[in-house]
Amino acid sequence: MKCQNCGEREARINITQIVNNQKKEVHLCHQCAQQGGYSDPVFGLHKLLTGLVDWEPQAPAxxxxxxxxxxxxxxxxxxxxxxxxxxxxxxxxxxxxxxxxxxxxxHTGKVPKSAGEHVRRSRKIQELKAQLEQAVREEQFETAARLRDEIRALQQTKEGAEDGN
Incomplete structure (x- = not known):
């Protein structure tokens, strides 16, 4: 793999950074890594462990x-x-x-019998909505249309049951 900085030499150093739960990988040759300050020969295991021991969590605001x-x-x-x-x-x-x-x-535990049907229907609707989103992402439009119709039918029976109470 070629260096992502210069594009000339072989990448020998792989740097992985995680910022705000976003993973970013950079592959550099030795020279570009040194220029960027990533290949510091003084930085070793001792320095890493010292940093971990000295680290103190900051008090929450x-x-x-x-x-x-x-x-x-x-x-x-x-x-x-x-x-x-x-x-x-x-x-x-x-x-x-x-x-x-x-x-x-x-909540995924037991539900009172009086509210059981309502909760089961609501959970089924949520499950179908997740499947619908997945079908649209995968461009399975026939499946998405079927799921949409199923959701509408369940929502109508849900509204009818609520009007009856």
Missing amino acids: SRTCPQCGLTEQGFRQTGRLGCEQCYKTWEPLVETILGRIHGRLE
Whole structure:
């Protein structure tokens, strides 16, 4: 593989950077890597490990709920939110915690019998919508049309059931 910088010499150094969950790979020859500061002979395993040991996570910025005044520290200590605005204020934090505890953010457990049909229908609609998006991405338009019609039929029966309650 040729160097992505000069295009002349053989690429011997592969650099992978991950920024904002975006992976970028660069393949450079030794000379271009040195010019870019990537091939520092002083940088070795010792320096890498020292950097890991010296690393300290930065304290999170102190936030406060604008409605009830609950601080992030208060939330972390009690594990309880003070009002509905807290859910919006700390949404990413709450989602992270729930994801760690439950493994996912959607409820997939038992449903009361009285709400069972409604929930099953809603889940089926969501599943069909995901399949519809996939079919459109893959340009399977006949399948997409069939899925669209199925979704509409389920939505109509869902609306009819809600009107009856």
